[in-house]
Amino acid sequence: MTHIAELNRGIEQLGIDLTGGQTALLGGYLSLLAKWNQTYNLTAVREEARMVSYHLLDSLTLVPHLDGGTRLLDVGSGGGMPGIPAAIARPDLSVVVLDANHKKTTFLRQAVIELKLVNVEVITSRVELYRPDTPFDRITSRAFAELGEFVSLTRHLLAPGGQWLAMKGVYPYEEIASLPEDTRASEVLGVGVPGLDAERHLVRVVPR
Template sequence: MGRNHPADPAATLAQGIAALGLPLDAAQQERLLAYLALLVKWNQAYNLTAIRHPLAMVTKHLLDSLAVQPYLYGTRVLDVGSGAGLPGIPLAIADPAREFTLLDSNGKKTRFLLQAKGELRLSNLSVVHSRLEQYRPGQLFDTVTARAFASLADMVAGTAHLLAPGGSLLAMKGEYPQDELDALPPGFVVREIIALTVPGLEAQRHLVRIAPDV
């Protein structure tokens, strides 16, 4: 944590949201804190994340996810391998006009996601328990996000069939992923690479937007 950050999750979240320039109201911030409380509670039994301290979760989970919001495209967003709901749940709270689908193959994690959806009353969020290669939605997605994919090549191979025409893949990465960019298969193009600034986080964050080369 940076020395300028207050040692309180609510204050840290409010300060971070202001630094990101996101127009989240008090009710949305309360929902984010309610999600944080659920994550802390369920993490004790379900091991959803290696990060245990609520204050660290605010920076490394909530603000890290919210930093992606300005780069979403279209109305339908798929979060692949959502795990504990990152970035999908914070984005669904911050962006109620969009529809979010959270996909994960782990039954314990999807049970948590369903619990969070109900308790937080997220009507714009759906949870799907399925392996990625078996998932065939009735409607394709404008944006596909992934936070924990092994590589960009794996992401495009596994998710390109889920994109609507004109849609984009948004891969959340740490350091600039030059080796992964070099290994992208033919048929895809990198539209942009954004260096993200996550309030309170000193580590590098990059967002890679990839689209089919059509």
């Protein structure tokens, strides 16, 4: 991992408290992602330097907003964003990373084994067909679907008192307006990602 200094600076700017071991795991994850991306097409972002901001630091912006539950689901996790960085930063959470694409979940399983992430479970499934024994306190996604579709497809997976946390780009006025009527956006936060010159928002959605 050649970008550890940039990663450390970004983590400090985000105000997240991580141990050296956790930062090393994030670096290890990035190296695996970059290596597997050469043959598995996991992400369109190919340069490790850009991956630090676009994948690691962007995913880590979720971390301060995860309190209030122990089970987190990342839907359409792809190469593991935001679920894997979140799981590394929050080993107290039990994280499920789910994707319908076998190539992506093959990578995720390998990453979980190599990084020894005991708090991560990898599921290959379309989310609408997924029926776990226990529902989730927090359900997140990045670049998965429009807000309304994300909420509708995952409704059956939300625990009582649970919340959706959707990672979005520009302020998603229209998507918020077309949320299912029995849900509402309780909070929309503008998020700054170190090294990323793009608008980012985190939308918290709750049942009415």
